Amino acid sequence: MTLDLVQFLIFAALLLALAWPLGQYMARVFTGEAQFLAPIENALLRLAGQGRPQPQRWQAYALSLLAFNAAGFAVLFLMLRYQNLLPLNPQGFGGLPAHLAFNTAISFVTNTNWQSYGGETTLSNLSQMLGLTTQNFVSAASGAAVAAAVARGFAAKQTRVLGNFWVDLTRTTLYILLPAALVLALVLVALGLPQTLAGSFDATTLEGAKQSIAIGPVASQIAIKQLGTNGGGFFNVNSAHPFENPNALSNLLTTISILLIPVAFCFTYGRLVGDRRQGRALFAAMAVLFLASFAAIYAAERLGNPLHAGLVDLASGNMEGKEVRFGILASTLWAAATTAASNGSVNAMLDSFTPLGGLVAMLNIQLGEVVYGGVGVGLTGMLLFVIITVFLAGLMVGRTPEYLGKKVEAREIKLAALTLLVMPIGILLFAALAIVTGQAQASVQDAGPHGLSELLYAYTSATGNNGSAFAGFTANTLWHNSFLGVSMMLGRFGYIIPILAIAGSLAAKRPAAETAGTFPTHGPLFVTLLVATILIVGALTFLPVLALGPIAEHVSILAGQSF
């Protein structure tokens, strides 16, 4: 217990020590102050016809992002569909069926990295590198661009422009993601991750059996999948695989990498809007939710599975689906980080977590992926809740709500309220549809309430652009690949477009001077209100269905019932 606490504190201290300066640096990237890669940057932009980039209004900014993501989808879809005709396919894998290629292409373009396929048994090295690794970078860069544009819009004084998408995309990739990934990838190779173009090697085990061991360009993909809140592993079991995560140090570094950029974005935001207290307030609200979810998952897994009392030494906790080198602390800390941050990589199988551990992981996503969240989009998702919260606070005291001195009016609140419908549609509506058509029953692995949890988790993960899974669920069917694909699109663009529209309309407003009647949005009172708003919205939406899944399962287990 004490050692577990010390491990957590080391993690938290290192994360903050890295995220704070990174946040300051990222602000300099988005303001254009950082210039040391200017020759490469300018060459790329000139090639793209953006030699003199014009600031864009929110509509043009959103259209640019959509065009870029649409092109990314089309190219990736074709590459996966026809990987059998392309080079760098040492294992001779066939092209993916259309529905799987559709699902996978959407998944990586939306920064979800939901994997309906098993990496080492499905994808060629070309698909993994040129296809998926590229999207790991640019989908994260797209999210970061949105955050930069939104911060500029919130801070702007009576302008209509938010910046230029192509510049933000290029600068995020060149100045932030590529250098960070290069360093991390090489450190990870030193710690044991393979990095080769070979597909596998053969061994003769001590007992004389043949063991074919899959390898590949692993480290380069793991570095960016962690840093870019992507989460799509090289191997089927993701970071539980010893080649993705061989020891305590690789685990510490990759866990920090999950949260690093999303945490840094809080500090970047504070600088970009010219009031660091605003960024720190968002950081604090997220920290409260993160600590609570980690503590809950840790406690649930540490207590173990009561159904196995007498058979298993429960002092070791619930070890089904977990790795010895990580144990309970590192497995649950990862689970909290990956579901909070919309990353979706796993170092233990969430499907085998205790009911309450799995519930909290799922709820982390259902809250809207705002607890640090995905690169860029976690911050902007949180800002949508900020709009709702200042509106509620305004209702309580009977004043027009304000944020950063701007009046928040009907248009902004309507747009923010609209996004509250994304999660219920993508999760509840689509899951219900799968149940009434029988598609759910055909895909779940476990009987009883856990089966419902598996289905719910799949649609939760897709809509939240998370990508982790209760992996017993068979998602690779025409139905689920299609609906999960739609969920992922809804969960990405259903937030991005409204928040850009809000930023566009706030940018045009004149900031009013702070008066005695202004409700401060940086103090503990506001943080409390913000956390409460997030929890109330999430709980009202999802508690009923969670009662039928994980909560029912928990109660069954306490009653000694298995299924």
Add this chain to the structure above:
Amino acid sequence: MTTYLRPALVLLGVFSLLTGAAYPLAVTGVAQAMFPSQANGSAVVRSGTVVGSSLIGQSFMSDRYFHGRPSATSAPDPKDPSKTVDSPYNAANSTGSNLGPSSAALKTAVAERVAALGGGAQPAELVTASGSGLDPDISPRGAEVQIARVAKARGLSDERLRLLVQAQTEPRLLGVLGEPRVNVLALNLALDRLAP
């Protein structure tokens, strides 16, 4: 339309080359030059033969060896490729059991493994499947409970094996990070050196 299409296609192409080709190839080049062993899968070679990877578990069934954790990996059925058969520690197809906590199948499997170990409350990792199916480690206690069986099969004293397990136990990093563990392949290689 071309306002958006040209930058979209050009930047997609450029970033594909930069992040999808140059980046992984550069990492591969540096990795192969600086860390060739790790970059190629940390192979373990004994008298000229590759016997495995130091990071990947392998299946041990015989009483003469320490056993690793139960593994849920499978392989295509040689008789009917549309089906799969159990194939523990299949390092070409990683997977966990993904059985839920209330699963009756999981409870039965755990009970059977416990019975095979002689009953009682066993170290959790010896009777539960790992996440990857390739977990190379067990806990020090998971090795201790196997000492009597291996000692008998090898004709060695319990005490000697206890010392061997202690020597092969990897402590927490800096005394804090991770969990104490025993790499089963390394332990069994040391065992073979001790009593071939």
